[in-house]
Amino acid sequence: MTAAALTALSFLLQSPTLAQALTPRLSDNQLIAVAPALKFLEGKPLERLRNGQSVTFDFQLQLLDGTKSLARSLQRFVLSYDLWEETFSAVQLSQTSPRTPVFSTARLKAETVATWCLGRMQMPLPTVDKTKPLTLQLEIRTSGTKLANPLRPQGSVDLAVLVDIFSRPPDPKDSRITALSRSFTLSSLATP
C-alpha cells in the first residue's frame, strides 16, 4: 500500500463524513479542484441558511505527497440564502483587508455553490517530480456558533487565523466536510 493510499485511508477514517470525489485540473499553470458532486450544504448550516442567517465556511485545499503538504490554499466564504428567490449568495473575504469582501456572487443553486467556491481557490504548481503520485485534499469547516456579522472583528479572517483553524482538531459542534481526489501525477493533468 502506498503512502498516498495510507494518507487517504487515515483521512477517511478521521473524517466524520464520507469523502467525496475531487478532480484536479490545471488552469493557467495553477492547480484547481473540481467537485461537481460535492454537497457541503446540509445539516445545521443549511438550516441556519434557510432561516435567513449568514453562515461562514472555511475552505482548505491541499496538495499532498503522501502525508507531506506541498501546497495549500485557504479561503473563507460567507453564504446566505435568499428567502424570496430561494437561491444562495456567496462572498469571499479578503485575507489582506479582513473585513472587505473581494468577490461575491448571487443566485447560485445549492449544487453550484461548491463549484463557485472551489473556483476561487487556486494553487501555484510546486516544483516537484511530475511523475510523482499526488493527491488533493479538501476540507470545509463551519463554526457551530453563529457569527452574526462575519465582517465584524470576531469574524475577521487572515491567513494565520485560517491556518490556526485547520491545525487543530475540529470542535464536535463544528460541521466538517472532507473530499479527496484519486492519486494523480502532474504530467497526467491536461490544461483545459
Place this chain on the structure above:
Amino acid sequence: MKCLCATLLASTVLLFPDSRAVAFQDSTQTNVNSRYKIERISVQSSAFAVTKSIQREFDRLIGRPFRTEVLDELEKRIRAEIPNVKVTRKVLKGQQKDQIAVQFVLERSGKSVDFNTTRLAYHSQQNFSFGAGIDFKVKRVNFSGGLLTDNNERVERYSGLRAGFLTPLTKDSRVRLAFIAESFRSQWHTQSPDFQRTRTNFEPTVLIDILPGLKIRSGFTFNNLEFQLPAARVQAANAVTSTLRYSKQWQLGLAGTQTLDAGYNLRAAATLLSSDFEYRRHTGEARLTFASGNSEKSRSALTLSTLFGAIGGQAPVFDRFVLGNFNTLRGYNRFEIAPFGGDRVIHFSADGRYRFVRAVYDTGTISNSGRPKVLRHSAGLGFVVSGITAMVAFPIRGSSIEPVFLLGMNF
C-alpha cells in the same frame, strides 16, 4: 465629597465607549436578505410574553431592512428579561413580496438540574464565605437547597443548610408560592447574652407579578433562636414580611444599556405572632447601572447604588444592619464600625469598571437610634476576570490605614 466627584468623573470617562466598541458594520454585504424589509415580528408562546419595551422594539423594526445583528441583540434581550426560556428564531417569507416575517418561539428551558456556587468570597479580616447549592424542577415546582457559611451579610458568621421551593399557583399564573426552611449555627467574634447559638427559620411567602418588572413578595418569617447566656433559652422572632421590587432595563441605542433595580422591604415582628421580639425593620435600596455596548459582556459599566434602613423597637442582633463587608464600606472591618450592628443605616456606592479594571467608592453611616452618626468613606481598586474580583480596599481617614484584600464573585 471630593472623592465621590472624582470617582464619578473617572467612571464616566471610563464608561465612554471607544470607537471600536460601538463600531457597527451591518450585514448588508454578507447577507442577501438585507435588501428585504421586515414585515412583522411576532412571539409564539403559550407560557411567556415579552415586555412592553421589547414589544416597542418590535414595532420600531417593522418596515426597516432585515439585519441579523439587530435581531441577535433582540434575541439576547428576550433571554435576559425572561429567565429559563429557550428562544428560537424563525425567519420566513412575508405575505407581501420582498418582505420578511420574524417569529420568536419561546419555550421553557429543558434544563432541570443545576448545581451552582451561590457565594464565594474572601475578606482578609473576616475570612471566607462560601455557599453551594442545587436547583431542580419537578413539573412546575422549582426546588433548591444548599450549604452555606457566611461571614459577610450579618453581624455573626452563620453556617448551615437552606432549602425551599417556588411554584406558580396555576399554570401561567402571576401568583407564586414560596417556602424556605433554614437551620444555622452562629459563631460570634465575642460573647454576649444577645447572641444566639443556633437559628432556624421557616418562611412561607406569596410572590405576585403586579406589572412587568414590578413584583411584591409577602408572607411570614418564623425564626427560632437558641441562646446559651446567661442560661439556655429559646426565643422566637416571628414577623410579617413584605417586599416590593422594581427592575427595568432600557436600551440606550447601540451605545449601551441602563438598568434600574429598586426595592423596599418591611419586617414587622409582633407579639400577636407569638414573637418574643417586637420591632419593625424598614430597608430601601436602589441600584442604577449604565453599561456600554449591547453584548452580554459589556466593556465598561458604572453602577450607583444606595441603601437606607431603620429599625424601630428591639430587633435581635441577626436582623440588625451591618456596614463594612463585600458590598458596603469596602476597606473597613464590620466589627470595627458596629460590632453589634446598628438600627440606622445610610450608604451610597459608586462602582466603575473598564474592561478588567474596577474601582469603587463607598460612603455611609451606621448608628443606633439617638447616638451620633459618623460618616465614613472608603475606596478600592482591583481587577475582574470571569466575574471574579480581586480588590484592595482601604478606609479614607486621617488615622492609620490598613488595606483590606477582597476576593470573590458577584460582589
